[in-house]
Amino acid sequence: MHRDNWDDLRFVLAVAEHGSLAAAARALGVNHATVLRRIAAFEQSHGLTLFERSPAGYRIPPERLKVIEAAREVAAAVDAVSRTLRGAGAAPAGRVRVTSTDSLCVAVLPEILAEISSEMPELRLDLVAANERLDLARLSAEIAVRPAMSLPDDLSGEIGAELGFAVYAQRVQGERCRQWLGLGGTLARTPLADWLAGQAEPERIAGGADSFVVLAGMAAAGLGRAVLPCPLGESDARLVRLAAPQPELRVPIWVACHAELADVPRLATLRRRILRGLARRAAYLACGVRA
Amino acid sequence: MHRDNWDDLRFVLAVAEHGSLAAAARALGVNHATVLRRIAAFEQSHGLTLFERSPAGYRIPPERLKVIEAAREVAAAVDAVSRTLRGAGAAPAGRVRVTSTDSLCVAVLPEILAEISSEMPELRLDLVAANERLDLARLSAEIAVRPAMSLPDDLSGEIGAELGFAVYAQRVQGERCRQWLGLGGTLARTPLADWLAGQAEPERIAGGADSFVVLAGMAAAGLGRAVLPCPLGESDARLVRLAAPQPELRVPIWVACHAELADVPRLATLRRRILRGLARRAAYLACGVRA
DNA sequence: CCTTCCCTGTGAAATCATGCACAGGGACAA
DNA sequence: TTGTCCCTGTGCATGATTTCACAGGGAAGG
DSSP: OOOHHHHHHHHHHHHHHHSSSHHHEEEEOOOOOHHHHHHHHHHHHSSSSSSEETEEEEEOOGHHHHHHHHHHHHHHHHHHHHHHHHHHOOOOOTTEEEEEEEHHHHHHHHHHHHHHHHTTOOOEEEEOOTTTTHHHGGSSSSSEEESSSSSSSSSSEEEEEOOOEOOOOOOOOGGGGGOEEEEEGGGGGGGHHHHHHSSSSGGGGEEEEHHHHHHHHHHTTOOOOOEEEHHHTTTTTTTOOOOOOOOGGGGEEEEEEGGGTTHHHHHHHHHHHHHHHHTHHHHHHHHHEOO | OOOOOHHHHHHHHHHHHHHHHHHHHHHHHHHHHHHHHHHHHHHHHHHHHOSSETTTEEEGGGGHHHHHHHHHHHHHHHHHHHHHHOOOOOTTTTTTEEOOOOHHHTTTTTHHHHHHHHHOOOOEEEEEETTTTTGGGGGGSSEEEEEEESSSTEEEEEEEEEEEEEEEEEEETTTGOOOOOOGGGGGSSSSSHHHHOOOOOOOGGEESOOOOOHHHHHHHTTOOEEEEEEEHHHTTTTEESSSSOOGGOOOEEEEEEEGGGOOOOHHHHHHHHHHHHHTHHHHHHHHHHOO
């Protein structure tokens, strides 16, 4: 069944975009019979019919559009490989990119980087916010600051502090607001989401988002109460905390870089300083209490 | 040169992950000679050597790691196709996902959605923040709110307001801060980035980020001055605007959905309400002035 | 009505990729 | 040193893919 050939997707996409076997074949520079057979192979190996055949050409029914969108993602990713391959240049000296979740990029890291920047003014510090595919995209940065229970094998790093979570809501509505905000996207597959499922009945969920920063904005606008990382909830004056942080939800914050890059002196210095910055804010990160 | 076979990436990835032709071949269930030739074909078609050959196996030099990471992205995207193909289910009723840039997801849309939610309490409104690949990932949401000069063909929508940009910096440092913050990632390929390049000499750039929300946080922490969407800059009390919004940088904000979904009544209603919400805040969006 | 054009679909020949078997070489242990 | 093991790399037979050429059918236009 799974003959699993990524190249078939290229043909699927071409047919979807050109509307017919023949047009796709012209665009791809191959014979139309080839396209016919590759599409047939793809459909058979996945056990479904993707296209509507008609004498006028191949059409994708609307309910199959998502597959095409997903295939477009693949195309974009392949393009990215090409671009990476082309501009295989090393990162410019004097410039370090730090990646983290958007919460930390907004709530804590700017402060820490500002301290570091004043001590090392020659350095250019870029922040790369990436919630999803963190483990995959990690090479778009030299240093990663990641809340996680453990670190992937090829990363080398240390724990700087722990991140705590609590429930927040709009200050003026406060306790009266009985609606909840749910976790979407990649956040939906975290222990936090399980915990939340135990707190809020599904019919009480008025909305959701795939990012804590957005959730904080929604909670502040009065859409409902949300579980947020403490430093994020505390940093927004429009929000009020409804309960103490849940100790069972604490997550270590790792400061890491690729094992291969662990010895670069500049990166090692920066890692140490970020670690120190996190450690100095440990209480704030875990409980939202400013030292 | 461009023989362009996506399937070769599968072999590249397998060799990178297993460390040798032979191990990759075992994992893929093919002969090692096949792997050898596919790798060779890939390298030749891209005109470079990706792996370091040694008697002990194939190794990727650290500077080539990015290519592998990009290939992993492709793998993830292919997985997504499979998952989409498997669970070809429709979105649950009574739940609408709205996607936009992180700036608007944080600064304006929560307010608008809160108004809508109070009028249509049975609806669950999810916000999906997506800066990059917006045009590709658009099917992860039903409605898109997008600042852009024009709309892709397969989207149908209207302009709700215009988004203005201005330079902001930390209130306490204010004008004294002579450092700038640059635009990274996808933001680096926008007209805004060109404009910024005309304002700030490269050596004055102390940092950067791929998201305006993160840039706002960095500017507020005193890392430098940043160009920000007006509603985002105005919503942060720690920031002060250094100059009037640049009229030439204004961008229309589209409220759109897939052409195929344009007629769904529930979505049409929601689109209208979002449009109204944007129009009512036109001055705030364009100049940062609260009506 | 017929003609033309563009589409899908199919069978046979040619091309290309794959698997197999084997050569060569480094690493490691006896 | 010798033997073993695992690795890369290469010729050749085989089998799968692709191309080519052609059949059939709907749509548009005279």
